[in-house]
Amino acid sequence: MGISLSSSIVIVFIFSLAFIILLYTERINLVSSTTPFNSCAKRGRRFDSIQGDDVNATTDDDNRLKSILDDRFIFDPDECNVSRGKWVYNRSFEPLYTDLSCPYLDRQVSCVKNGKNDTSYRKWEWELDGCILPRFDARVALEKIRGKRVMFVGDSLQRGQWQSFVCLVEFLIPKDQKSMRRGKVHSVFNIKDHNATIEFYWAPFLIESNTDLKIIGDPKKRILRVDSVEKHAKHWIGVDMLVFNTYVWWMTGSKLKSIWGSFENGEDGYEELDAPVAYRIALRTWANWVDSNIERNKTRVFFTTMSPTHQRSADWNNDGGIKCYNETEPVKKKGHWGSGSDKRIMSVVRSVVGRMKVPVTLINVTQLSEYRVEAHSSIYTELGGKLLTDKQKADPFKFADCIHWCLPGVPDTWNRILLANL
Ligand SMILES: *[C@@H]1O[C@H](CO)[C@@H](O)[C@H](O)[C@H]1NC(C)=O
Ligand SMILES: *[C@@H]1O[C@H](CO)[C@@H](O)[C@H](O)[C@H]1NC(C)=O
Ligand SMILES: *[C@@H]1O[C@H](CO)[C@@H](O)[C@H](O)[C@H]1NC(C)=O
Ligand SMILES: *[C@@H]1O[C@H](CO)[C@@H](O)[C@H](O)[C@H]1NC(C)=O
Ligand SMILES: *[C@@H]1O[C@H](CO)[C@@H](O)[C@H](O)[C@H]1NC(C)=O
Ligand SMILES: *[C@@H]1O[C@H](CO)[C@@H](O)[C@H](O)[C@H]1NC(C)=O
Numbered sequence: 001m002g003i004s005l006s007s008s009i010v011i012v013f014i015f016s017l018a019f020i021i022l023l024y025t026e027r028i029n030l031v032s033s034t035t036p037f038n039s040c041a042k043r044g045r046r047f048d049s050i051q052g053d054d055v056n057a058t059t060d061d062d063n064r065l066k067s068i069l070d071d072r073f074i075f076d077p078d079e080c081n082v083s084r085g086k087w088v089y090n091r092s093f094e095p096l097y098t099d100l101s102c103p104y105l106d107r108q109v110s111c112v113k114n115g116k117n118d119t120s121y122r123k124w125e126w127e128l129d130g131c132i133l134p135r136f137d138a139r140v141a142l143e144k145i146r147g148k149r150v151m152f153v154g155d156s157l158q159r160g161q162w163q164s165f166v167c168l169v170e171f172l173i174p175k176d177q178k179s180m181r182r183g184k185v186h187s188v189f190n191i192k193d194h195n196a197t198i199e200f201y202w203a204p205f206l207i208e209s210n211t212d213l214k215i216i217g218d219p220k221k222r223i224l225r226v227d228s229v230e231k232h233a234k235h236w237i238g239v240d241m242l243v244f245n246t247y248v249w250w251m252t253g254s255k256l257k258s259i260w261g262s263f264e265n266g267e268d269g270y271e272e273l274d275a276p277v278a279y280r281i282a283l284r285t286w287a288n289w290v291d292s293n294i295e296r297n298k299t300r301v302f303f304t305t306m307s308p309t310h311q312r313s314a315d316w317n318n319d320g321g322i323k324c325y326n327e328t329e330p331v332k333k334k335g336h337w338g339s340g341s342d343k344r345i346m347s348v349v350r351s352v353v354g355r356m357k358v359p360v361t362l363i364n365v366t367q368l369s370e371y372r373v374e375a376h377s378s379i380y381t382e383l384g385g386k387l388l389t390d391k392q393k394a395d396p397f398k399f400a401d402c403i404h405w406c407l408p409g410v411p412d413t414w415n416r417i418l419l420a421n422l
């Protein structure tokens with residue numbers, strides 16, 4: 001019984017090996033006959049430009065070969081939909097950095113350093129249906145930003161994306177060629193030998209509010225100046241690549257005190273608006289500023305869509321769960337969409353960005369991140385500058401962070417998409 005089982009496995013193995021060899025020789029013949037490439041010229045060209053010059057012809061051909069066998073498009077922003085895909089577990093996959101190797105990560109996102117044992121959350125790769133999303137290539141990224149200022153603007157989720165981007169490239173840069181200056185509002189990672197910076201600008205609502213600098217805990221005391229962006233935006237002038245986001249601060253559950261027009265009434269002249277209404281006015285303010293201040297052929301503008309929160313385990317049918325606490329695997333259900341991603345906000349983004357004069361590239365991370373209930377900081381985080389105590393960790397309902405993402409982690413995939421769009 002044992003023998004026949006193993007011999008049948010061997011037979012199956014030999015057959016599939018033969019099949020693969022057949023496939024390869026078939027394709028190699030195609031490669032040498034040159035003509036079949038015409039139909040995929042677009043794929044080839046796109047891939048060349050992503051790979052840069054330091055990849056030699058041999059590997060290039062290998063990649064072509066792989067891509068033909070695969071029969072999927074090399075990522076092309078016009079052809080590929082980054083929302084359509086699945087998370088694939090790859091035991092051999094290692095991120096380009098860890099929270100121990102990269103010195104620029106905040107404690108908020110350094111989950112393993114903070115005691116998370118299980119690193120399997122790092123082994124999931126986002127695989128698109130019908131397209132190949134190239135892995136983040138640090139060398140290519142550095143070439144793309146040579147001589148440029150890159151700035152991430154937004155909230156703490158955007159700060160995570162910024163730190164991810166910095167860590168994805170910094171290991172290639174000699175110590176004396178890099179420096180980091182952290183500020184409360186504006187932080188700059190400087191790469192001397194590339195004459196480049198990767199910056200972060202804190203503006204959680206993009207527009208002005210009374211809680212930008214000194215954070216006001218009580219949402220009812222926050223006041224948003226929904227038609228006022230200049231105070232922040234003047235710091236965005238001259239940047240070559242701007243990556244914006246704003247979402248989670250709008251989602252306090254209550255109405256948002258908003259003021260606009262003249263400020264003569266002071267902060268008493270506010271009106272209480274539903275989040276999508278206030279969001280629309282604010283995003284239009286931002287869009288008008290971009291349209292009238294950004295030179296479309298000098299500056300690339302990106303917008304990262306909502307980062308989902310995972311506060312309700314019932315959303316993914318884990319009725320006994322406590323938010324995202326103790327989750328160990330991504331949600332499998334195709335198209336899963338939870339209550340932490342507000343469709344009304346998404347539709348505001350779609351309509352406002354869709355009407356802009358300056359082209360804005362959407363980095364639509366919402367669907368792919370929706371699946372990743374297990375990749376949040378959870379209890380492996382900090383509170384008020386201190387690691388959670390054991391007592392706090394034992395109360396995940398109150399203390400688990402199901403908004404921010406561990407790094408390395410999901411925001412690396414956001415940057416993979418960002419780079420593929422450059
Ligand atoms: C191409 O790259 C491989 C591995 O990186 C190297 O071994 C080989 O010598 C290179 N070939 C050429 C022609 O540069
Ligand atoms: C991408 O796919 C998603 C999910 O299927 C869909 O909702 C969305 O409209 C698609 N986007 C585009 C630009 O086609
Ligand atoms: C898994 O990751 C390894 C290491 O990067 C890579 O060589 C391999 O191709 C990946 N497997 C799949 C199925 O993507
Ligand atoms: C972490 O791993 C160690 C050893 O593998 C184990 O003793 C410990 O209980 C684990 N901690 C948690 C929180 O799972
Ligand atoms: C460095 O980049 C800045 C723009 O970010 C540019 O103005 C300057 O000329 C560059 N310097 C060199 C030496 O390339
Ligand atoms: C920038 O774009 C404008 C119109 O969109 C065009 O007239 C101008 O020539 C472009 N400048 C450069 C340097 O490409």
Ligand SMILES: *[C@@H]1O[C@H](CO)[C@@H](O)[C@H](O)[C@H]1NC(C)=O
Pocket residue numbers: 322326
């Ligand atoms: C969380 O997972 C740990 C380890 O698997 C387990 O011991 C604990 O009971 C779980 N806690 C809850 C509340 O499910």
Ligand SMILES: *[C@@H]1O[C@H](CO)[C@@H](O)[C@H](O)[C@H]1NC(C)=O
Pocket residue numbers: 083305346349350362364366367
């Ligand atoms: C982002 O993708 C989702 C589907 O995953 C889609 O419903 C939504 O419209 C997209 N957002 C924008 C702004 O295009």
